[in-house]
Amino acid sequence: MSTLTRIATAAAVAAGLTLGLGAVGAQAAGGGEGPGLKRPYWSFEGVFGGYDEQQLRRGWEVYAQVCKSCHVLDYMHYRNLEQIGFTEDEVKEIAASFEVEDGPDEWGEMFMRPATPMDEFAKPYENDAIAKLANGGVVPPNLSVMARARDGGADYIYSLMLGYRDEVPEWVLEHDPNFELPAGKSFNAYFPGYAISMPQQLFEGILEYPDGTEPSAEQMAHDVTAFLQWAAEPELEDRKALGRYVLVFLLVLTALLYAYKREIWKDAH
Numbered sequence: 001m002s003t004l005t006r007i008a009t010a011a012a013v014a015a016g017l018t019l020g021l022g023a024v025g026a027q028a029a030g031g032g033e034g035p036g037l038k039r040p041y042w043s044f045e046g047v048f049g050g051y052d053e054q055q056l057r058r059g060w061e062v063y064a065q066v067c068k069s070c071h072v073l074d075y076m077h078y079r080n081l082e083q084i085g086f087t088e089d090e091v092k093e094i095a096a097s098f099e100v101e102d103g104p105d106e107w108g109e110m111f112m113r114p115a116t117p118m119d120e121f122a123k124p125y126e127n128d129a130i131a132k133l134a135n136g137g138v139v140p141p142n143l144s145v146m147a148r149a150r151d152g153g154a155d156y157i158y159s160l161m162l163g164y165r166d167e168v169p170e171w172v173l174e175h176d177p178n179f180e181l182p183a184g185k186s187f188n189a190y191f192p193g194y195a196i197s198m199p200q201q202l203f204e205g206i207l208e209y210p211d212g213t214e215p216s217a218e219q220m221a222h223d224v225t226a227f228l229q230w231a232a233e234p235e236l237e238d239r240k241a242l243g244r245y246v247l248v249f250l251l252v253l254t255a256l257l258y259a260y261k262r263e264i265w266k267d268a269h
């Protein structure tokens, strides 16, 4: 092989590895004494993975009806919802159903008005102090980067939503006989330390999906997690498309260089 061919081959292999790594990284997390993370199928995994818009719209439904009352989604604007298949008019209507603070008006007062597509998602609490008061001393974190911020990513969020237990399980007590759930906390098998300030949120049938999908806890956890993954990485599909393009380009380049090399050396043998 000529040096050029070797470089091209190495580059192609490297590109292939990089594309594959996303999936491997997601597998590496978890651990602890408890159950391993649940690993459902995600449409956005793998080199050819992409978002399922219908699922993202269901996920928005869960976020808007359940999570939004406590969690902010920083950087998100209502117009971003057009990216997951809502029409301009639908987005206007969705935005108008929320109130955001504006002002000051001519008398120097802040006032509330219906949101427009250009507004950021409305915030659930006026400030952190109030958020803390309402949630046992803990501010519910911003969810817009959560899927990237936690080990295990989507698998972690999905597992967390479904990880509540009414009683402290045996495997915790075996490991730590003195484990006691502090007052006001819930037991969650996937939360570090198991005691979480967020009560269980997803129960079968708490909402109705406009597309008629059965709202089981698993379904809602899956949909809202996909939605949060999209919020954290809306450009994922572009990135993957570019990666595939680079890969094909390198493979073609390798083949061409190889053919070229054989052509040049054919009479020398």
Ligand code: HEC
Pocket (backbone or CB within 6 Å): 062, 063, 066, 067, 068, 069, 070, 071, 135, 138, 139, 140, 141, 143, 146, 150, 157, 160, 161, 195, 196, 197, 198, 199, 201, 202, 224
């Ligand atoms: C009643 C308020 C409330 C609602 C509603 C709520 N959460 Fe939370 N959430 C919290 C609080 C408080 C925390 C911080 C928990 C802690 O640190 O103990 C939290 C933490 C989280 C975390 C981070 C866990 C971690 O590893 O730090 C995720 C993810 C999360 N919530 C997702 C959701 C999703 C998805 C929904 C909607 C289905 C939702 N939450 C609805 C209050 C809420």
